[in-house]
Amino acid sequence: MGLITEVLLLPLAPARGGAWAIRQVIREAERIYYDPATVRAELARLEQQLEAGEITEEEFDRQEDELLDRLETGMHGGAGSGEGTAR
Template sequence: MGLISGVLLLPLAPVRGVVWISDRMVDAAEQELHDPGVIRAQLAALNRSLDDGEIGLAQFELEEERLLDLLDRRRPHRTTASAPMAPGTGGTP
């Protein structure tokens, strides 16, 4: 960035800073939302709510499915060792 463009864009620096901070906050919130430990704690709380009679079985099953889907998305998908590798991929079966 040149001297002239730096001087001209200087009034926008606070706006760019706020945008950068808000992007970091969104990233941190998404990471916490999809943290496996947090999801497991939500599943435990859901089970307690069902045991205490606070929610019905249908609501439990819907919420449990949503949480398990979130948890499943966070797990790395592994390929099976018995799957044949394509020639030239560099991997071993």
């Protein structure tokens, strides 16, 4: 960008900075959400809940499917790259 463009866009700098910060927060949240270690810990917690009788078999199966989908997404690297998020 040229100098004139930068001067004209200067009033928008706080908004551009805010948008950048929001993108960074979303990227980090996705990284944590799809992190295989996090998903495995949640799977272990889910199994403990089933064994303790805190959840039903059907609820376990539903949540396990969701967690396995997250694990697969995290293992294939599709998450945390900002893909699929609004920019």
